[in-house]
Amino acid sequence: MVHENQSFNYGSNNGQISMFGTAKSVLHYWRIAKNNEKRIAALIKKLKPDAVITDSDYSFKPMKRFKIPIIALNNANVVRFLYHRFADRPRSIWAQFHLIEYMDYLFHFFIPDLVLAPSLDSKLPLNTNQFKVTDVIVRQGFFPKISYSTPKRVVVMLSGSTFGSPVKFSRRDYGVHIDVVGRDAPEGGSLNSRIVFHGKILNTQQILNDADLLVINGGFSAVSEAFWLRVPMVVVPVARHAEQWINARMIAHLGVGILAQEQELESAMVTALQRLDQFRAAYAQVPAPLDGAEQAAEEIMKII
Numbered sequence: 001m002v003h004e005n006q007s008f009n010y011g012s013n014n015g016q017i018s019m020f021g022t023a024k025s026v027l028h029y030w031r032i033a034k035n036n037e038k039r040i041a042a043l044i045k046k047l048k049p050d051a052v053i054t055d056s057d058y059s060f061k062p063m064k065r066f067k068i069p070i071i072a073l074n075n076a077n078v079v080r081f082l083y084h085r086f087a088d089r090p091r092s093i094w095a096q097f098h099l100i101e102y103m104d105y106l107f108h109f110f111i112p113d114l115v116l117a118p119s120l121d122s123k124l125p126l127n128t129n130q131f132k133v134t135d136v137i138v139r140q141g142f143f144p145k146i147s148y149s150t151p152k153r154v155v156v157m158l159s160g161s162t163f164g165s166p167v168k169f170s171r172r173d174y175g176v177h178i179d180v181v182g183r184d185a186p187e188g189g190s191l192n193s194r195i196v197f198h199g200k201i202l203n204t205q206q207i208l209n210d211a212d213l214l215v216i217n218g219g220f221s222a223v224s225e226a227f228w229l230r231v232p233m234v235v236v237p238v239a240r241h242a243e244q245w246i247n248a249r250m251i252a253h254l255g256v257g258i259l260a261q262e263q264e265l266e267s268a269m270v271t272a273l274q275r276l277d278q279f280r281a282a283y284a285q286v287p288a289p290l291d292g293a294e295q296a297a298e299e300i301m302k303i304i
Helices: 019-024 026-047 061-065 076-085 091-110 205-209 220-229 242-254 262-274 276-285 292-303
Strands: 052-054 070-073 114-118 131-134 153-157 177-181 195-199 213-217 233-236 257-259
Touching (some): 076 091, 076 114, 131 292, 220 233, 220 242, 233 262, 242 257, 257 262
Parallel strands (some): 114 131, 153 177, 177 195, 213 233
16 A cells, blocks of 8 residues: 655756755755654554665654664765765765765664665675665666667656756757657657657656667666666766766766766767767676665565
């Protein structure tokens, strides 16, 4: 049975993350947290769980009150580590990192009993009694590529949130079929029949499994699935978002794709198509990830 909690959202300004707007909403967020805690406390009394597993949720008081272990799925420790590793980080992500990502790290350092931290590189030296690094966790139904052929299909799947990047094409032909997921066709239709706008669709597995190149925002779920599939990618981080920039920078560091800005989306896609062989060769040098979900389940069972 699903019980919905209220969610927290960033403040925005002209379609971009606004830390000032976010800070102004602190009282609103506090009220949301209190309401969520009431819902969770009622559920705990009814269900009497052996553990509570959270995903970046900060309603911890009911679990502490009933002395129920909290297991968090959160990679803020990975974000913190890589933020300091990549010296070329832009100044534009400074505020979001220090006010959101670092505070998220501190919360998970002190509150949960265990934090499971998925990472593109599970060998990062971050394992402690509190934090356990796992390989990426993805949905079922994805099949890593074991061989490559002549590129035929690009999938553009950018976030549908307030901060999702716009998708515009100016050329009439790119030499491949292009599927745009999560966006409706522009007025007047597409420039050619090889660019298909699918709008919002629930089941994206088959489209992603068929992709030779993925153009995505820097959310960790999308990057993880592309990495699991071993598909080269163009990662367009949401402006001013530290974690998304770090995820994109990590893909560039591994050599399996490129980091691009919103305004470069089209030219970056063309460049990536020209460099597909280079990205595919880089994947051959990167160990295939293990099943992060299985690793996480093993750690959860130890706690229970």
